[in-house]
Amino acid sequence: MNKVLNVGSEIGRLRRVLLHRPGKEIENLVPEYLGKLLFDDIPYLEAARMEHDGFATILTENGVEVLYLEDLLMESLETEEKRYDFLKNFLRESSITSKNLTENLIKYLMDMSLFTMMEKVMSGIRKDEIKIENISSLTEILNNKYPFYLDPMPNLYFTRDPGAVLGNGITINAMHTSARKRETFFLDWIFNHHSIYKSKNIPHWYGRDIPYSIEGGDILVLSPKIVAIGCSERTSAEAIEILAQRLFKNQSGFEKVLVFEIPSCRAFMHLDTVFTMVDYDKFTIHPGIEGPLNVYEITQEGEERLNFKVHHEELSKVLMKALKLPSVELIRCGGGDAIVSGREQWNDGSNTLAISPGVVITYNRNYVTNEILTKKGIKVLTMPSAELSRGRGGPRCMSMPLYRDDL
Known part of the structure; x- marks a missing residue:
């Protein structure tokens, strides 16, 4: 081949x-x-x-x-810089517009191992697994009953x-x-x-x-x-x-x-x-x-x-x-x-x-x-x-x- x-x-x-x-x-x-x-x-x-x-x-x-x-995704995220860029763009793709929420989720995900981070990106992030301080958008307030910050795939x-x-x-x-x-x-x-x-x-x-x-x-x-x-x-x-x-x-x-x-x-x-x-x-x-x-x-x-x-x-x-x-x-x-x-x-x-x-x-x-x-x-x-x-x-x-x- x-x-x-x-x-x-x-x-x-x-x-x-x-x-x-x-x-x-x-x-x-x-x-x-x-x-x-x-x-x-x-x-x-x-x-x-x-x-x-x-x-x-x-x-x-x-x-x-x-x-x-x-596996291909993880192999393409070999540096911390690439992981950050990947997450920033992925969260934007996920219609997350709040700067505060974006920063909190990126920190939460970057602190994980690469395998766990990828698993979490795909499975979604529930609101009860991470505490977000200083909610700063009307969208976040109105969507309070929705159980996910990041939708599952x-x-x-x-x-x-x-x-x-x-x-x-x-x-x-x-x-x-x-x-x-x-x-x-x-x-x-x-x-x-x-x-x-x-x-x-x-x-x-x-x-x-x-x-x-x-x-x-x-x-x-x-x-x-x-x-x-x-x-x-x-x-x-x-x-x-x-x-x-x-x-x-x-x-x-x-x-x-x-x-x-x-x-x-x-x-x-x-x-x-x-x-x-x-x-x-x-x-x-x-x-x-x-x-x-x-x-x-x-x-x-x-x-x-x-x-x-x-x-x-x-x-x-x-x-x-x-x-x-x-x-x-x-x-x-x-x-x-x-x-x-x-x-x-x-x-x-x-x-x-x-x-x-x-x-x-x-x-x-x-x-x-x-x-x-x-x-x-x-x-x-x-x-x-x-x-x-x-x-x-x-x-x-x-x-x-x-x-x-x-x-």
Whole structure:
């Protein structure tokens, strides 16, 4: 692997991936604020960690190097000066505007070991664990009943969304919800300060400062020339157009962007919750997107202008034309049964992570879909999922591929 980043498909052999092991941020989920933090339920941390460790074990046993978000962050904070700068900027990102509160929190965090500091930054700071003297803002007074000075970040274990590797470059995404915006600060810090990445002249196809949201769960690399992007509740048309322009203009190798218009609802949160690639010509889908749907094809016309075509046809035909395949097989979540597909879709039955062509990691609880995949010739590696699935994301959501072999 002579390149730091390389993702030219969804199915090339996975060599390196970024994960985050669930931490104490999960234990700062409380019923009153579940909606604010984008959760429907509260995972049991100890069990969730065991499940996540099982996920990492499957990856490593299949030749994948697992990097952890928390480790890369700590490795990029080797001096006290960098830690201070990191905290100052992170607290600003956390909408903490009071100078007094900022100074108190920085002192509190700087007095910790690096590991404890990082754990605390991610898990949040409760008001009952530190005494802040001389409250000096109306906001602090009016928010007196809110239990946190610093909000927890329970969505961190879904590393797919804050960024995406496309070819040899990366998008540092602008998240749709305020609950997740700080996650991209971590990724941005790593790619600007970590010794492995900062000096490699890595192309940045999209930046977190752009005011249009886009999330990694909506981005699928179908081939070295084609990217599929879901225009969803969390990914805007404006962001897709900007990304397409940058990919074409900067000689990324990508020549076409297929934009899938998907419903704006919780069950169809991202494109990868209803559609993933599992082999050269096989895809898992939720039956709800199989019928005729709007797909917008973006290509470049001249040096600056984008060309748009609209297709309204079955998904299979769209994929056959785009990938120049004689046929494709769409494998329905739950076999297309309304009850089963609805249940298994809720638990991310279509959210598979391919680690090589025809080899995927799935949640064991989606046993109907897993059995169908096996019968279709797909090797299915299952992982336990009773607690992790409460966060509404599957194996693909929990992983950010950094390097795949070319097909």
